[in-house]
Amino acid sequence: MLSSKLTAAVLAVSLALVPATRVAADGRDFLAGAVLGGVAGALIQKEVRKQRLARQQQERYRARATTPQRYVAQPGRAAPKKTYRPSIPATxxxxxxxxxxxxxxxxxxxxxxxxxxxxxxxxxxxxxxxxxxxxxxxxxxxxxxxxxxxxxxxxxxxxxxxxxxxxxxxxxxxxxxxxxxxxxxxxxxxxxxxxxxxxxxxxxxxx
Incomplete structure (x- = not known):
């Protein structure tokens, strides 16, 4: 009688431990996957931002290269005067x-x-x-x-x-x-x- 109860108890504990172990293993796998996924996502976002900044810098450089420079008047400073040197005629x-x-x-x-x-x-x-x-x-x-x-x-x-x-x-x-x-x-x-x-x-x- 006692032997039957002890056997039943052992079986019950075994059944209880098997799902718990499997659940713990699944939890660790999920956590590792989440961490790896987060790191990969951060790297991808960093690379995207880097490429976006590079494109913006290239666009600003092209804009400066194609736009004529203009003098911007500053308070208290007069605009520079243009001087032209007359050409000397050949005779x-x-x-x-x-x-x-x-x-x-x-x-x-x-x-x-x-x-x-x-x-x-x-x-x-x-x-x-x-x-x-x-x-x-x-x-x-x-x-x-x-x-x-x-x-x-x-x-x-x-x-x-x-x-x-x-x-x-x-x-x-x-x-x-x-x-x-x-x-x-x-x-x-x-x-x-x-x-x-x-x-x-x-x-x-x-x-």
Whole structure:
């Protein structure tokens, strides 16, 4: 009798434990699945946000690249003024002056006919060498002396080289030689004694 009751009790406990163990195992599997699912979902959301931010940055960059920059006025600050540098016209006269300056060793840069800063500096160097005021603007006489001396030296060809070789200042010295000849010729026509240091200035032309 007692044995039958004990057997029945053991069977009952066994039946009770089997479902409980299975339920506990199922619960652990569910909890592990929920945790893994949550982590995967968080990673997916993070990647989606990352891609969205990247697209937004690319759109802002394209917008800045295609939109012209505009000045935004700020309180207490004046808008910047636009300055335009006028272009220097190229002229045949300018080319003659530049060619002459370069020939005599006064660097006027590229012969383009535009009397810009480089040509002005070369004119000033020429004027100082000849004893004139270094204004950077040629007078009529200074310009004629410069360009006519260049044409004369070129036309003389090889004979000019012999004169240059005998001058202490080289090619530059031709200018003073030609100027003295001009002054001597003018003095003889007037019956006056030539003054090699004088240089008549006829008019004034700003170039």
């Amino acid at each position: 045949a006269e300018g080319r003659d002056i530049q060619s002459s300056l370069n020939y005599f060793g006064f660097d006027a840069g590229t012969v383009d006919g535009r009397v810009g800063p480089a040509t002005r500096r070369a004119i000033s160097d020429y004027q100082r060498y000849m004893g004139y005021d270094a204004t950077g603007n040629l007078t009529g006489f200074q310009q004629r002396l410069l360009t006519s001396s260049y044409l004369r030296a070129e036309a003389a060809g090889d004979s000019t080289l012999g004169i240059i070789a005998a001058l202490p200042d080289g090619t530059k010295g031709l200018l003073k030689v030609y100027r003295e000849e001009l002054a001597s010729g003018a003095a003889q026509q007037r019956g006056l004694r030539p003054d090699p240091t004088s240089a008549p200035v006829i008019g004034a032309i700003d170039l």
